[in-house]
Amino acid sequence: MIQWGDTDEPTALLTKARTGDDAAFEVLYExxxxxxxxxxxxxxxxxxxxxxxxxxxxYHILRAVRSGHGPTDSFSAYVxxxxxxLAYRYSKTQSQTMCSDDxxxxxxxxxxxxxxxxxxxxxxxxxxxxxxxxxxxxWLIEVxxxxxxxxxxxxxxxxxxVSSLATRARSALRSAYLAQLQEA
Numbered sequence: 668m669i670q671w672g673d674t675d676e677p678t679a680l681l682t683k684a685r686t687g688d689d690a691a692f693e694v695l696y697e698x699x700x701x702x703x704x705x706x707x708x709x710x711x712x713x714x715x716x717x718x719x720x721x722x723x724x725x726y727h728i729l730r731a732v733r734s735g736h737g738p739t740d741s742f743s744a745y746v747x748x749x750x751x752x753l754a755y756r757y758s759k760t761q762s763q764t765m766c767s768d769d770x771x772x773x774x775x776x777x778x779x780x781x782x783x784x785x786x787x788x789x790x791x792x793x794x795x796x797x798x799x800x801x802x803x804x805x806w807l808i809e810v811x812x813x814x815x816x817x818x819x820x821x822x823x824x825x826x827x828x829v830s831s832l833a834t835r836a837r838s839a840l841r842s843a844y845l846a847q848l849q850e851a
Contacts, residue, residue, distance in 0.1 A: 678740050685732050696725055699743045703750045710754035720757060724749040793843035801836035808833050
């Protein structure tokens with residue numbers, strides 16, 4: 668087994684790992700994993716989630732290294748950046764999740780909302796004129812507060828294309844709303 672002292676530089680270990688040397692990647696892993704766990708734990712405040720995030724980060728990095736991508740030097744900085752990115756993403760998705768054993772709360776959340784506003788019918792009619800894809804992107808961005816970058820992979824689009832789609836959808840909703848007001 669290769670040990671940290673066997674080589675002077677982590678870049679040499681990284682080069683060996685790039686060629687398929689699992690022992691070299693293990694040494695790199697052991698040298699950085701503890702600090703990565705601490706960084707992830709500071710962000711997510713859950714030891715089990717932090718462990719999972721570190722494992723996911725190393726999995727992604729190993730795949731990248733084996734395919735000829737990933738870090739060429741500064742391995743520890745690359746790992747820390749990857750772990751932090753995954754931890755922040757995890758924290759953001761967890762903040763959107765609500766857990767409750769109260770079934771009445773769930774029924775209230777999924778029950779249709781009764782609007783008292785006289786404009787509610789106009790807004791609903793304008794909403795219904797939009798194509799389903801535009802309704803979906805508006806809902807995800809404006810209500811669920813996803814960013815275009817987060818939606819891009821899910822929608823098989825670039826972040827700029829999602830942003831452009833949302834802009835067109837907003838404009839169409841505005842026009843439909845004004846048209847509904849004139850009809851009413």
